Amino acid sequence: MTTPPTNPATPPPGCPAHGLGPEGPRRLYGPEAEADPRGLYERLRAEHGTVAPVLVHGDLPAWLVLGHRENLDVARTPSRFSRDSRRWRDMREGKVSADHPLTPVAAWQPVCNFVDGAEHERLRRAVTESMARFDRRGIRRYVTRFAGQLIDQFAGAGHADLVSQFAEPLPMLTMTQLVGMPEEYGPRLVEAARDMIKGTETAVASNEYVTSALRQLLERKKAEPGQDFASWLIEHPSQLTDDEIVEHLRLVLIAAFETTANLIANTLRMVLTDRRFRANLSGGHMTLPDALEQVLWDAPPLTTILGRWATGDTVLGGQRIKAGDMLLLGLAAGNVDPEIRPDLTDPVHGNRSHLAFSGGPHECPGQDIGRAIADTGIDTLLTRLPALQLAVPEAELRWVSSLMSHHLVALPVRFAARVPAGGGGKGAALAARRLAEPLPAAAAAPAPPAEEPEPRRPSWWSRILRAR
CATH class of the missing domain: 3.30.43.20 (Uridine Diphospho-n-acetylenolpyruvylglucosamine Reductase; domain 2)
Structure with missing residues (x-):
């Protein structure tokens, strides 16, 4: 030293x-x-x-x-x-x-992760006590259903990108249900969140779409409360203002999307590239929850x-x-x-x-929900497609790094094509149609990436700030 x-x-x-x-x-x-x-x-x-x-x-x-x-x-x-x-x-x-x-x-900002003391306790109590009301078995049922729908969309092709087609959409589809949004919002929010994090030209508009959707949700839940996170924040004794509710809903959605998507992608990469890791998992020497903890040690979602x-x-x-x-x-x-x-x-x-989830009074309050989404989603995927193989040499996998994260750009895999299970029914067809539809004009989907990486643009946070 x-x-x-x-x-x-x-x-x-x-x-x-x-x-x-x-x-x-x-x-x-x-x-x-x-x-x-x-x-x-x-x-x-x-x-x-x-x-x-x-x-x-x-x-x-x-x-x-x-x-x-x-x-x-x-x-x-x-x-x-x-x-x-x-x-x-x-x-x-x-x-x-x-x-x-x-x-x-x-x-x-007036959110729980920017304050300390009594104000932090008031805001965080509303978040943690509302999250504690979730039925963990209910969360896993949502994850299993959405994971099945996503797998059905590529099972017949024999190949997929597990980042864009699985790891990214699954957390957002699940979280939209947990916060109380109609199911049809999920795929569009996935696209908007992707757009925001990538910092494209439409990132500000995508942020406006997310915020507008959350404000509409707030008004709807005031009139018709349900058994969901938004309703529980509204009725919590901490008496959050409308702005505080919207900002915390947005914080939870985006944080859950980025961190859980990275956790799923990192775990699947480990399964596909580390023979000892996969052998321990398939041989019963390591459970899937054990595997997630190993990945949280070796490749945490946020660096x-x-x-x-x-x-x-x-x-x-x-x-x-x-x-x-x-x-x-x-x-x-x-x-x-x-x-x-x-x-x-x-x-x-x-x-x-x-x-991986920090520590102390600001430790991530949604870590168990993130674990449940990753655990159940990966288990569903490996059960449906047990013979997954990486479709490119490991050395060709590309990463994107920033001050706070280091995540996979894509995880291409191949497998024996299978007839979709059909368990998603109308829900699978709806999700497929929604993912195929363009976003509203305020949050248009970004263009496909070019063959060569584009010059780095200002972060999406910068664009959002300038818009405000």
Whole structure:
């Protein structure tokens, strides 16, 4: 481990951010970070230990937490490391412009993951207590039905892309049911969510479509409440405002979509490419829930979480943190911390101490629902199509990386074509038609990707912010 850097508030010449000499800290964005984020994490660990100085978009200074113990320390002590971004010194000093790529994900919002203390307890209680009312068996019935419908759409072809045709639509189809939306909304919301996350030209319009659909849902549930998440938020004693309800519905939908889709895709990739993993699963040495936990250790759906902000001067991992500094929770890096996993080949069956869902008071409240969707969906797929094989060499799989995630672009597979089970009935036909239909003008479906990757566009969050 190197000597801790000097005080970030008074850097010597050579590095305006952290005082590390002429080269300065490494960027968490750009070609190096996007090409090999995990390799970058290990280089940072070798250079700085469990907490590393880094630069985020616009070369703004931050600290990336790499150690497992240090990540938990940050997540569990909001008195030292707040979730309230209004403490971010660079934002207070006007260094984070309205169109900065991080503004939409860092600017304060009236949702539970941007507040601490009593207000956080009020908002989070509404979310967690409403989620607790779900019938877990009912969730699995929804997942089984939608998974069957999706499989029916490609079972006869003998080939499929398990990212776009299975891992991405399944969580959204399920969540639309859980929040109380009519079934026909599901496929269109899948397309809108895909569009938003990819940051296309229609991302802002897609966001408007999602928000408009949720406001319509809110009004409908006020008049006709049901046994669903939206109705339970409306009637909860915490007395959420209309805006708070819509924002939390949107937060839950998009968070569930991105993280659960990544979890499904990462698990299926592991099954298809790791012979030992598949042998343990098929031989009964590992259950599917065990497999999910292994993937949550090795390939968490989110690689980092932005962010926490220091409430005062403190020390973490030997580094001197100043009040107002931003910290990033390094979930993927913390999960492979050699202090807790000296041998990464050792299985971690039954061990849920990974960082995939963060920790402390802001730990992901919907993690069990995400596990249920992934577990049931993958089980349904492998039962229906047990002889799945990767259709391309593993080396040809492509990934897209960003500050917070690292996910598969596609997972092409082949299998013996089968007659659709037909269990979806009219529902399968409806889903197929809806997925084939274009979105409304306000959220038109993006054009098919070109053969070569297109230049990176501004993030969808940036576009949404500018529209607002």
